[in-house]
Structure formats: C-alpha cells, structure tokens
Amino acid sequence: MTSILTGRGLTSTEPTAPPARGVLSRLLRRRDARAGLVILTLVVVAVVAGPWFAPHEPDAAEFGRVLSGPSASHWLGTDQFGRDQLARLLDGGRRSLEATALVLAISVAAGLVVGTVAGVAGGLVDVVAMRAVDLALAVPGVVLTLALLGALGPGFGNLVIALAATTWPPYARLARGHVRAGRDRPDVVTARLAGASRPRAAAAHLLPGAAAHVLVVAALDVGQTIMAITGLSFLGLGAQPPHAEWGVMLADSRLYLTEASWLLLAPSAAIVVVILAAVLLGEAAAEASDPRRVR
C-alpha cells in the first residue's frame, strides 16, 4: 500500500525481510513503552537544556546558605558547600546519562563489528573473536569491571572503558549468531549472485537485522548500566568530586543524613525514575521484537 509513496513496497513486503521490521510501531502502541520513552525524553531534555535555564551554577558555593532546605530560590535545597542541589542534579544527571550512552554506544559498535566480522569471515578469525568473548565472559561482569578499575585506576573515563569492556561480548555473540544463521537466506544469496562481495552482502542484508537484535538487548541493559555507573561512582571509583554526578551526590549525602535528607532523596528519586523508565522501555522492546514471548 505504501509502495507508491516510498517506492519500497516490493522489498518491504518480502517474506525474507529481517524480523525486526515493524518492531518500532508495535513498540509505540504499548502504554508501558510510551511511558518509559516519555520519561526518558523528559529527563534527557531536562539535563541537556536545564542548565541554561537554571538560576544557579552547579559548582558555585554559597557559604551563607550551607545545608538549607528546599526554598523558593533553591527548589531542592543546598548542599554542604551551599551549592544549589537542583543545578547539581541536572549537571550530574547529564554526566551519568552521557556515560551510560557512551558505554552502550561503544559496546554496541564493538559487538556489531566483532560479531559480524567473525560471522562473515569464519575460520580462524571467528575462533579468535569468539575465544575473546569467552575470555571476557569467564569472570562475572561487575567483578571484571572492578578488577579492570583496579588495574587502570579509578576515574570516570576508566569506568566507561571498564564497563564497555564487560558489556560488548554478549552483543558480539548475538551479532555473530544472527549473521551465521542468515548466511544462506535468499536475499543474501541473491545479492552474492548479483556480484556483491561477501562483506558487502553482509553489510547490506545481515547487519541491519543484527543491529536490531543487538539494540533490543542493549535497551534491556540501559538500566543495569546506569546502576553500574552511579553505583561505582558512589563508591568513589568513577566520577570524582567536585564534579556533580548522581552517585557522587549520594555518597556526599551520607554525611548529612540527619540534618539534610533532601540531599539523599533527590538523587535517589532521579536514579530510580530513570532506571524504571529504562526497564519499562527495555522490556517492552524485548517483548515487541519477540511476539512469541509469554507475557
């Protein structure tokens, strides 16, 4: 029906098209997915655009207003240096979410490249790539992250590296499986017969489907990644003070539990809401991409 408008009718209705097609529309029809998406979008807009509108700087100390509760000028109160908590929440959220996006982007890209290359090339390349995956999966994820941080040293950049190093292996395995399963699909064979090289045929016909599969799994990992970044920063192994970051803010709040509980509540709520939205969206994406899944 849409072929007149898009001119793609023939290919888009091919029975051999990757199963991921239509996932997005099926996803957006779900209430939980829409809720998750709306919350995440609002938070991203807030942390990106918020600082332009916020009346206070995230690291401007005001020693006359140390540990003051929520008020008209400081909606979420101030911390132990009189810094505006709302400005720090926005600035810290940007840092937490940027790191999450970075970890997942690196992992998805690395997993797709390694998995697709291994699946297409086969032979020795495949064996070496998959043993590398086995190697990275032999140690439980969080433990390996901690061990890598111990080797590289604590810090926000190293935390992103350590988390990406433990996140990509399952993606590579998934992409490889997809590529190998689809090697003899009619559209791939046709492309090869039409003269496309193996890498070209794989990139055009197998990579999109592999990417869709990997992205769905990555969507499920968003919540875990935010948890890891804020949690390890909370332990002092990631973002370092004076930079605001949700985990760092929680660590700071520990010293003022009795007199300033707003310092604890605001970052806690932010973390839980964002992860909740990510979980809703991730699970909806997993279910939408697999209609057989039992609800």
Add this chain to the structure above:
Amino acid sequence: MLSLARRAGQALATALLASLVVWALLPFAPGDPAARYLEARHVTAPTAEQLAQARADLGLDRSPPEQYARWLGGVVRGDLGESARSGVPVTRVITERVPATLRLTVATVLLALVVSVPLALAGAAFPGRWPDAVGRAVALLGAASPSFVVGLLLIEFVVVRWGVGSVVSTGGWSQVWFPALALALYPIARWSRLLRAGLLEALRSDHVTVATARGASRARVLLVHALPNAAVPSITVLAMTIGFLLGGVAIVENVFSWPGLGREIVLAVTARDLPVVQGFALVMAVVWVAVSLLADVVTALVDPRLRTGSRG
C-alpha cells in the same frame, strides 16, 4: 555420568580462562613490580643489581607463558601474592573477609526466595488480577532500585529515624537483614517474574489438565503439579543471579560498612592494590563457575529428562 564429566571439564576450562584474564591485569599495576617487591622488603633505594635480582626472583625475565604457568602454580598452591599496601598475604586478607560476605549472600538468597516464591505463586494463581499486579509492581520497583539507593534509604529512614538496628556493623547474623534486603530486591524482581512465567506455562501443560480433571484442588495443582516443573529452569537463573550478587556485595557492603570482601575490594581498587584485586576476582570467578556447575548438576538430578541424554 559422561555429560557430567564433560560439564565439569567445561567448568574447569572457564576457570582457566578466568585465571588468564586475571593474570593479564598484572602489567597494569602502577610502578615497577621489582621496585615494589623490594620496597615491601624495606629496600627503598635499590641498586641496579638488586633490581635485576628481584626481577629474576619474580620471574619477570621469563617469557609470558612461563610467567603465567608460574603464577598459576602459585595460585593452585594457595599463593596469591602479597597485598601491595600491607604486605599481608592475599590469601589471608581474603579468608578473613569471606565469612561476613558468605553470611550476607546466604541471607540475601534466603530472603529473595522467601519473598519471590509466594509472589510468583500469587501472580500465577490470579493472572491479571490484583495479586499479579502487586507482583509486577514489586518486580518493576525491585529491578529499578539500585542496592545502594535502597540501602541508604533504609539507613536514613529505619536506622537513623526509628533507631532500629545499627549503622556500624560487626558482620554478625543479627545485623545481616538490612544489607540483605537491599541486595535482595533485584533477585526478587528477576526470580518472581521468571517463576511466574514458568508456572503459567506449566499450568497449560497436559499433566496439569489431567490433574485438574481428576479433581485436584487449585492449590494442589499449583503447588504439587506446576511448581516442580516451573522450578527446574529457575535453578539456572538462580545461579546466574548469584554471579550478579558477587559483584553487588561490593556496593552494599560499603553502604552498610559490612566487613566483608566487597569492602576490602573497593579499598584495594582505590589504592590500585592489584594482588588483592586479582585475588578477589579469581575467587569470585571460581565461586561463580562452581555455582553454575552445581546448578547444572542439581537441574540434572531433579529433572528426569536430563538424567541420561546428552544436552546441547
């Protein structure tokens, strides 16, 4: 029996892979390992000869495979090196901290089972009705609440405000339940949903229909006929979650000042005390391999279909 031997072989291979990963961290240690080795022996300004001697002592002049074999030999004999901070043998640092962490893990698994099984049963007994909705809400909140957030909220509102329990822990059984609760939320979320899905699937199977037709009560059908079938696949998930807990203790133990491995590892990571970090990672990896092996053995023992045939 044959498949068990093969599975054990796999477990050993995974443990060896893990040891290779852990060993490969060593070159990242800050500074010259020979200088550090001498410093721990109170040689602050080493001469070139002393350094060369130390290098030979440590086997640093050999090829990497030889160094790995030498290191692994030490590990097998229980020699994990010495802490770069204190010079105390890593094996002792770890064994001193294991009991507290073990208590925390056991309490967490118990708590998670006690909460998640009834939630799953209620959800499967009344799918789509309010007990199921409660189960889903608990699962969602559990999956979205990081252990350190829950831990801090527990400390703030239960320990500090109400004066229940104590902020400083000695690592005993009486104080284990708050940290265990913080750590258990995630397994509760995972297990209750998975077990519920398994129960619903089991309820649709033929033997359950037959049992219902023969007049078994709803409760009996659920507990006697559906639960065992649904529980078998959950054992594997249980083992996987324990791998997750092994990392999670690092965060929760720091929130509650719990004197276990998790707190030790964070101190070691902060100071880049690599021998302790390596020891921790190795112990955790071996525990994980052992737990998944155990889960497979138990699954095979419980499920008659898996007892003899060869599995994927």
